[in-house]
Amino acid sequence: MLLLSSMLAAVVAAAGSTTVTANALxxxxxxxxxxxxxxxNFDVILHNTGTVPLRLVAIREKVLGPRGxxxxxxxxxxxxxxxxxxxxxELILQPGGYKDVFQPFQDYESREVAKVRLTFVFLNIxxxxxxxxxxxxxxxxxxxxxxxxxxxxxxxxxxxxxxxxDGHDLYSHHRRRDLVAVTIGEPLRGRNANLYAYDLxxxxxxxxxxxxxxxxxxxxxxxxxxxxxxxxxxxxEAVDDVPDNTFVDGEAVVPREAEALDPLGLxxxxxIRAADGRVSWLLHMxxxxxxxxxxDRVETGQMLGRVGFSGDSLFPHLxxxxxxxxxxPSQGVPSYFRQFRRLSGNTGKAVAYGQIDSGDIISxxxxxxxxx
Numbered sequence: 001m002l003l004l005s006s007m008l009a010a011v012v013a014a015a016g017s018t019t020v021t022a023n024a025l026x027x028x029x030x031x032x033x034x035x036x037x038x039x040x041n042f043d044v045i046l047h048n049t050g051t052v053p054l055r056l057v058a059i060r061e062k063v064l065g066p067r068g069x070x071x072x073x074x075x076x077x078x079x080x081x082x083x084x085x086x087x088x089x090e091l092i093l094q095p096g097g098y099k100d101v102f103q104p105f106q107d108y109e110s111r112e113v114a115k116v117r118l119t120f121v122f123l124n125i126x127x128x129x130x131x132x133x134x135x136x137x138x139x140x141x142x143x144x145x146x147x148x149x150x151x152x153x154x155x156x157x158x159x160x161x162x163x164x165x166d167g168h169d170l171y172s173h174h175r176r177r178d179l180v181a182v183t184i185g186e187p188l189r190g191r192n193a194n195l196y197a198y199d200l201x202x203x204x205x206x207x208x209x210x211x212x213x214x215x216x217x218x219x220x221x222x223x224x225x226x227x228x229x230x231x232x233x234x235x236x237e238a239v240d241d242v243p244d245n246t247f248v249d250g251e252a253v254v255p256r257e258a259e260a261l262d263p264l265g266l267x268x269x270x271x272i273r274a275a276d277g278r279v280s281w282l283l284h285m286x287x288x289x290x291x292x293x294x295x296d297r298v299e300t301g302q303m304l305g306r307v308g309f310s311g312d313s314l315f316p317h318l319x320x321x322x323x324x325x326x327x328x329p330s331q332g333v334p335s336y337f338r339q340f341r342r343l344s345g346n347t348g349k350a351v352a353y354g355q356i357d358s359g360d361i362i363s364x365x366x367x368x369x370x371x372x
Contacts, residue, residue, distance in 0.1 A: 019050040020093070020122060022142040023188055025179060030196075031146050032334050034355045038108045041168065041195055043179055044101045044118060044142055045187045048093040054122035056091045057133045061105045064115040071113070074105050079131035092125060098180045098187045106170050115145045152274075153338035153353050154230040155300055155370035157282055158200050158222075158307070158318055160363065161343070163207070165317060166199040167358035168332075174198075174321075193281070195332035197321035198356065205346075207361075209315070215247040217309045223286075223316040225307045229272060229298045230280055230335075236326045237271040240290035244309040252314045264328060267311020270304045271326060278333060279326050283319040284311050301370050339365045 022044050029042035048054055063072035076084045085091060093099050103118070121136040123129065156162070168175045174197040179190030201209055202221040212219040242262045243255045254265075268285040270292060286308030292298055309316045323330035336355055341348035343361040356362055364370065 017051045018054060018122070018124065018138040019048070020054065020120065020138045020140045021047045021049060022118075022120060022140045023047075024142050024144050025188070025190055026195075026331050029144065030149065030334050032196075032355050034357075036109065038110075038113070038146075039106050039355075040103055040108065040116065040144070040146075041106060041175065042103050042144065043190070043192070044103065044120070045179065045190070046093060046099045046101060046120060046140070048095055048097050050138070051095050053095060053125050054093045054138055055125050055129065056085065056088070056093065056099070056101075056120060057123050057129050057136065058121040059085075059088075059101070059104060060119040060121070062117045062119075063108065063110075063113055064117065065110075066112060066114045068114070071110065072108075075132075076104055077132050078129050083131075093122065100178045100180045100187065100190075102170060102176060104170065113146050115143055117141055117143045151278075151334065151336055152231075152276060153336045154280070154322070155228070156200075156337055156340055156362070156364040157227050157230045157304075157320055158202065158225055158364075159228070160202045160221075160225065161204070162362050162364075163201050163203045163209075164198050164356050164358055164360040164362065165201045165209075167356065167360070168194070168196045168198070169358045172358050191329040191331045193323050193329040193332045194321050196334045197319060197332060200318045200320060201316075203361070214315070215250060217244065217247065217316055220309075220316040222307050222318065223309065225318075227270075227282055227285060227304045227307060227318060229300055229302045229304055230282075230320070231272060231274045232300050233272040233274040233280070233298060235270060235292050235294055235296045235298060236273050236279065237269070238290055238293050238296075239266070239268050239270075240285075240305075241287060242266075242268050242310045243287055245311075245313060246309075252309070254312075258310065262311055265312025267313060268305070268308060269311070272298060273326060277324070278335075279323050279330065280335075281319070281321050281323065284308060284313040284317060286310070339367050339370050341365055 032039045058077040119141040122138040174194040180187040210220045269283045272280045285305045289306040322335040
């Protein structure tokens with residue numbers, strides 16, 4: 001895995017009235033490695049410091065090698081009906097306004113990338129938008145530079161045949177957290193605790209999430225599954241009294257008493273701080289099942305409780321993420337796992353140390369290191 005250092009780039013603007021700045025967040029975002037690819041997750045916060053509204057018409061990327069040579073170039077622009085830019089939401093940036101753009105080019109073949117440069121091209125809103133725009137009224141670039149980083153691995157907190165129902169790829173809801181919308185005027189201080197989060201569910205051999213009616217939480221294969229500690233550490237928070245949600249006509253309904261007890265929607269949960277300072281968050285557990293308390297020391301593999309249906313949960317699942325601190329929101333960081341299999345039908349590949357993400361079907365492999 002790699003660690004990025006971010007630099008605010010210079011701005012090229014026309015007539016002095018159109019000026020845009022760009023910052024990459026986190027200031028030192030992480031990049032993951034998987035097999036022969038690497039993945040970069042970060043946000044770019046654009047700020048219109050000029051006096052006229054501007055329309056985003058292109059996002060360009062250059063990938064540079066160690067000698068500064070260009071290894072790859074990619075672009076998202078207005079070509080196509082609908083164009084790829086339609087997935088970026090509102091494209092007009094008002095004077096004084098901010099926009100959060102998720103890094104759209106997240107996969108890279110080489111592990112020796114020296115620098116990634118994203119360039120954003122804007123036109124004044126009274127100018128026609130061409131499928132491919134070569135120039136612009138405002139152009140801003142931001143550079144990120146990767147470097148190696150190898151975190152200690154975790155053990156899977158659930159056993160059985162598991163689906164990563166939602167991970168942190170570009171289209172995951174964990175990844176797509178608008179830092180402008182949630183920071184109320186201070187987007188450059190934004191943190192996404194779920195930047196590398198997972199929703200884990202048990203499935204059967206056919207991929208089913210439940211048997212019988214989905215309106216009964218007990219019919220979900222994940223409900224009541226034992227949750228084990230993914231790492232040795234100290235419990236910094238344990239909550240056990242949030243009522244489970246219920247299903248009404250197929251939709252999750254949060255009990256009124258839970259709203260006051262659980263304003264963040266974490267549900268019953270356990271937080272564990274490891275020796276390296278990283279904090280594991282295990283959310284949406286069953287009330288009355290949490291078997292540890294704040295201040296306890298836990299061993300890897302120790303039972304923490306059972307999966308429930310509490311908090312901001314649409315169906316029974318275990319939410320797992322890792323952050324760099326105990327406060328909410330702290331910055332989310334990647335978590336690698338050890339001793340699991342990545343499954344394909346009835347076969348699979350053993351992984352001693354690796355990354356997981358949306359759509360993966362996995363299972364824990366019992367062995368030394370993932371049990372107390």
